[in-house]
Amino acid sequence: MTIRVGVLGAGGKVGQAICAAVEAAPDLELVAQVDKGDALETFTEAGTQVVVDFTHPDVVMGNLKFLIENGIHAVVGTTGFDETRLAEVRAQLTQRPEVGVLIAPNFAIGAVLSMRFAEQAARFFDSVEVIELHHPNKADAPSGTAYRTAAVIAAARAAAGVGISPDATTTELEGARGADVDGVRVHSVRVAGLVAHQEVLFGTQGETLTIRHDSIDRSSFAPGVLLGVREIAGRPGLTVGLDPFLDL
Amino acid sequence: MTIRVGVLGAGGKVGQAICAAVEAAPDLELVAQVDKGDALETFTEAGTQVVVDFTHPDVVMGNLKFLIENGIHAVVGTTGFDETRLAEVRAQLTQRPEVGVLIAPNFAIGAVLSMRFAEQAARFFDSVEVIELHHPNKADAPSGTAYRTAAVIAAARAAAGVGISPDATTTELEGARGADVDGVRVHSVRVAGLVAHQEVLFGTQGETLTIRHDSIDRSSFAPGVLLGVREIAGRPGLTVGLDPFLDL
Amino acid sequence: MTIRVGVLGAGGKVGQAICAAVEAAPDLELVAQVDKGDALETFTEAGTQVVVDFTHPDVVMGNLKFLIENGIHAVVGTTGFDETRLAEVRAQLTQRPEVGVLIAPNFAIGAVLSMRFAEQAARFFDSVEVIELHHPNKADAPSGTAYRTAAVIAAARAAAGVGISPDATTTELEGARGADVDGVRVHSVRVAGLVAHQEVLFGTQGETLTIRHDSIDRSSFAPGVLLGVREIAGRPGLTVGLDPFLDL
Amino acid sequence: MTIRVGVLGAGGKVGQAICAAVEAAPDLELVAQVDKGDALETFTEAGTQVVVDFTHPDVVMGNLKFLIENGIHAVVGTTGFDETRLAEVRAQLTQRPEVGVLIAPNFAIGAVLSMRFAEQAARFFDSVEVIELHHPNKADAPSGTAYRTAAVIAAARAAAGVGISPDATTTELEGARGADVDGVRVHSVRVAGLVAHQEVLFGTQGETLTIRHDSIDRSSFAPGVLLGVREIAGRPGLTVGLDPFLDL
Numbered sequence: 001m002t003i004r005v006g007v008l009g010a011g012g013k014v015g016q017a018i019c020a021a022v023e024a025a026p027d028l029e030l031v032a033q034v035d036k037g038d039a040l041e042t043f044t045e046a047g048t049q050v051v052v053d054f055t056h057p058d059v060v061m062g063n064l065k066f067l068i069e070n071g072i073h074a075v076v077g078t079t080g081f082d083e084t085r086l087a088e089v090r091a092q093l094t095q096r097p098e099v100g101v102l103i104a105p106n107f108a109i110g111a112v113l114s115m116r117f118a119e120q121a122a123r124f125f126d127s128v129e130v131i132e133l134h135h136p137n138k139a140d141a142p143s144g145t146a147y148r149t150a151a152v153i154a155a156a157r158a159a160a161g162v163g164i165s166p167d168a169t170t171t172e173l174e175g176a177r178g179a180d181v182d183g184v185r186v187h188s189v190r191v192a193g194l195v196a197h198q199e200v201l202f203g204t205q206g207e208t209l210t211i212r213h214d215s216i217d218r219s220s221f222a223p224g225v226l227l228g229v230r231e232i233a234g235r236p237g238l239t240v241g242l243d244p245f246l247d248l
Numbered sequence: 249m250t251i252r253v254g255v256l257g258a259g260g261k262v263g264q265a266i267c268a269a270v271e272a273a274p275d276l277e278l279v280a281q282v283d284k285g286d287a288l289e290t291f292t293e294a295g296t297q298v299v300v301d302f303t304h305p306d307v308v309m310g311n312l313k314f315l316i317e318n319g320i321h322a323v324v325g326t327t328g329f330d331e332t333r334l335a336e337v338r339a340q341l342t343q344r345p346e347v348g349v350l351i352a353p354n355f356a357i358g359a360v361l362s363m364r365f366a367e368q369a370a371r372f373f374d375s376v377e378v379i380e381l382h383h384p385n386k387a388d389a390p391s392g393t394a395y396r397t398a399a400v401i402a403a404a405r406a407a408a409g410v411g412i413s414p415d416a417t418t419t420e421l422e423g424a425r426g427a428d429v430d431g432v433r434v435h436s437v438r439v440a441g442l443v444a445h446q447e448v449l450f451g452t453q454g455e456t457l458t459i460r461h462d463s464i465d466r467s468s469f470a471p472g473v474l475l476g477v478r479e480i481a482g483r484p485g486l487t488v489g490l491d492p493f494l495d496l
Numbered sequence: 497m498t499i500r501v502g503v504l505g506a507g508g509k510v511g512q513a514i515c516a517a518v519e520a521a522p523d524l525e526l527v528a529q530v531d532k533g534d535a536l537e538t539f540t541e542a543g544t545q546v547v548v549d550f551t552h553p554d555v556v557m558g559n560l561k562f563l564i565e566n567g568i569h570a571v572v573g574t575t576g577f578d579e580t581r582l583a584e585v586r587a588q589l590t591q592r593p594e595v596g597v598l599i600a601p602n603f604a605i606g607a608v609l610s611m612r613f614a615e616q617a618a619r620f621f622d623s624v625e626v627i628e629l630h631h632p633n634k635a636d637a638p639s640g641t642a643y644r645t646a647a648v649i650a651a652a653r654a655a656a657g658v659g660i661s662p663d664a665t666t667t668e669l670e671g672a673r674g675a676d677v678d679g680v681r682v683h684s685v686r687v688a689g690l691v692a693h694q695e696v697l698f699g700t701q702g703e704t705l706t707i708r709h710d711s712i713d714r715s716s717f718a719p720g721v722l723l724g725v726r727e728i729a730g731r732p733g734l735t736v737g738l739d740p741f742l743d744l
Numbered sequence: 745m746t747i748r749v750g751v752l753g754a755g756g757k758v759g760q761a762i763c764a765a766v767e768a769a770p771d772l773e774l775v776a777q778v779d780k781g782d783a784l785e786t787f788t789e790a791g792t793q794v795v796v797d798f799t800h801p802d803v804v805m806g807n808l809k810f811l812i813e814n815g816i817h818a819v820v821g822t823t824g825f826d827e828t829r830l831a832e833v834r835a836q837l838t839q840r841p842e843v844g845v846l847i848a849p850n851f852a853i854g855a856v857l858s859m860r861f862a863e864q865a866a867r868f869f870d871s872v873e874v875i876e877l878h879h880p881n882k883a884d885a886p887s888g889t890a891y892r893t894a895a896v897i898a899a900a901r902a903a904a905g906v907g908i909s910p911d912a913t914t915t916e917l918e919g920a921r922g923a924d925v926d927g928v929r930v931h932s933v934r935v936a937g938l939v940a941h942q943e944v945l946f947g948t949q950g951e952t953l954t955i956r957h958d959s960i961d962r963s964s965f966a967p968g969v970l971l972g973v974r975e976i977a978g979r980p981g982l983t984v985g986l987d988p989f990l991d992l
Contacts, residue, residue: 120361126471127936167880178922180919187920189875190913192870193947204357206937209362210459217453377687379627389667390672421637421677424638433685438625438681439704440622441623442699609864705955
């Protein structure tokens, strides 16, 4: 039996990619596409079981209210969820405890796994540094992902009582050794022809371990979204972040 | 309080490296070094708590018998343990259930983590291939580690119902697509100047994840051995492989 | 003063990308776009100095005849040029010796440089292997570029009297050591999420040199085409391949 | 016919490695080994044709004087040659114009080729950054090689009229974007388990080119020294740097 899927924000670039991915999956059926101005009732009329929402912070809370009230599971990539908003969603879910809602800032499975593996490896190596590489139009350095990765690594090392990475540098040209995020060095490379890449380099006596994620296409969120769609019915309540769905 | 450590096979290349590593660790104390011809009683006389054994299949079973009988924990890198030998060690341990014995084929933490991460990631990606790179004096291709890695990945994919990696190749120069290990392609590169390296490359729509391990020095077993030494007292009975000590 | 540029095959995917690249270049002016059915006279009427031709083997010879007769330089990415066709172009150029024609199978500068550097480095290293990595929809293994790269390396080594790369493999799972192209091992990796990548790995005692080219977008031909457009007026006659324009 | 080779500083670590490399080469014959306290006449008595000098700045000038006067070619890895010293060597060579002297700061062929290729590629790409990776005991960041590489790239770009790499960074955590060497960003990674590595990353629309050098053993100077020994007789006068011997 297939899962009946609806898409919110179906007319946008991301929405179209998700519609295409759902249609290409033999175990999923695309039964409703809703865009700005369309009625949310389209979902209930079509017997939708799961809705994917990649819309806008201004409308996502209303969307979720409707979906939860109508017993429809939701997989949400829309941004702007702070603690207040998450609390509100949780409160609504108490009325319909069988409904599942997944809200994730990043659906690229490779990115999620990279961070998890980095966290797991962190305490076993003397040294660790993060190198993130992006196209030169990026405004922030380091990237948000690199910040989070370094913070997660630093926390894991601190919890295990591992000290700071050794570094005998006495003469440094300003900036050569990168930025310091919670004691982890992060280097931001900006080169034309790149998209979004990150390398976490661990090292100890005689060996290094590298975890590298390369994202060359925005479509990389699709497999993670489909994973959410397939599993959400079995995970009632609110889940934040794709990690729990990976059962690592 | 420091742990009192002894080394068996202390005169060999590996044994010397382990002695040096123990001496360099502030929480460990090297209290006994035993080599061919020396009496095992050296360990009991020195009040040794943990012995590291990197000796030879011909003598390791006798060593373990002595250590277990005397309530000394053992961390063993000696090869040649088949099911019969492991069963024998387990039987001896029933007499001294408080003693811990760790027997591992590979103490390089990076190698152990690589394989574990590859196993965890296996079911999330459409494609996976293994590239192992070694010095040109190596006799076997693929390496034993690459064989095991591919087998572990294949098993994880099969268990999750993931099919074989897609491959539209219709014209192949013999060997170009590598060897087939349980449906996973493995490529063996042999180039002067390399030591021992392995890359597991996963890919799905728009993204790839790479797990790479570089070992450039035989001393890379040392951190894993020290980890075993520190933890063995808290893990009575027989443990095979370093993985359980990593608490992943 | 800007160069007045026309594009043949302007309606195709590649043609559109070239038009966009020309328009974005401050020193170039896009004065004529011609597609199937349009008259070639558009170029002469517009005072075109250089025409870029990414069309089809069926029409390219007629296009070139017209361009040469009218004293217009040509930069050609259309395929299908064998020795007979090249001879014909050379013959036409004797009538208009001031006209320049550049015909190249690959305009990606990174690919051209990779092959040149591989050729230059070939004789200095004991070992060399080629690893090419592509999306899994590719039909041939190795890629055409990998074949040519291996052949060029093999020729450079032979010319310098360098023997075959050392290899002590005695036990090989079929295919593990890759394909043999003129004595150079070539490995073809096919993984979803990849586009087109190639790594040439050289090694000698204690060191390795890697030349890697990553192409993640078909637009990678644009900078090479623009280079050809800018330089063609100064290089009368027929040039085959982008290399001579790089002045290495 | 073999070349008769002598080694100065034969007792040191590097000297021993060179002696071993000479002895392993079928076209070379090790006829004289001289260390501190030994007479330089050992070379003349043994009919030495080429002497390799890896000694000390304090003695190298005297060594060279003797070798040049006796018509013996020299391949020199000793450091400390400034313009004054080079001028002195040139002056001595006017007396014996048939003698060749090669003085090079780096004999690792991979390092020399890397820098050359980086220089050749520099003007064809919008972007370039340098990432150098070393063991954590290194005192200076960036490495001397990275400084020189960046300077060579910057000069080649300036000569070709190529502007600075694009960079839209507006929010930077201090140091994230690396150090600025003549307008080229350089990142210095320090991780245990590494030896000496450098990556030059070029990029333009849709493609990147990476030139990477990995040195994992100090013996990597040997092939470059042997190349010098074999070619020096054919290159009379003073040569600084191994580059000219590579005939690129």
